[in-house]
Amino acid sequence: MTDKAFAATGISASYGHLILILAERPGLSQNDLSKLINVKASTMTRFIDKLEQQDLVERKHEGRTTSVFLTENGEKMKPVIMSALRSLYEDYCEVFGKEFAEKLTADIHSANMKIME
Template sequence: MGEKYLEDCLYFNVNRMSRAITRLAEKCFKDTGLSPTLAFMLMVANNKPGISQTELGAELHIAPSTITRFVDKLVSQQLIERKANRTKALIYPTDKGLALQQALQHAWNDLQGACSEYLGEKNSQELTALLSHAGDVLEEKN
């Protein structure tokens, strides 16, 4: 191994960045009372009332068992409700969940703005596109 083996390792650097951006996102979403992942779930539910739990998991790239746990958390906080429709569970925001949308959008904007400020707007957009594409390719291959 060379001197820069960690610097040259995609896995190491993606995880390092993940930890750093998670801290930033948690800071931005702190005032909402939700973790960034739960906040993203609620934002999707608010924007797509009646989305199935399966579709919600697919949109957020979250495993079915994990999505069930997260949906349960949002249900217990009375931010969404789960309604059975034949063979699938549909997710609807509650009035309480919808009332958080402005705060969620503000936190989202803060996160996007911080990324653009720290990395540069062009770098932030390019990195986001590259990571999205890489995620698609790796998910398809695994």
């Protein structure tokens, strides 16, 4: 379901999640990002490399710290990603029923907010 919903974005849901995090909290370090989405630093480096190659994010270096920001193209991806998420939600509603899908969405949102605290 997720792959189908995100096909139009040209990126995976994981990359979409990362872009939405950076839209909310620009300038996070790669280390902070890897902690937020619970991946190893080397995996985050690969994620950032891929998004940088697609001109969706850029790294800014200050001393030993590398901060990550969305590019203009990355900013333009936000509505595309949100559209994919709406499509995914509609698919969930069809499969699980609206009541369960609403609860699932609320629970996922709540979990993401706790992670980002």
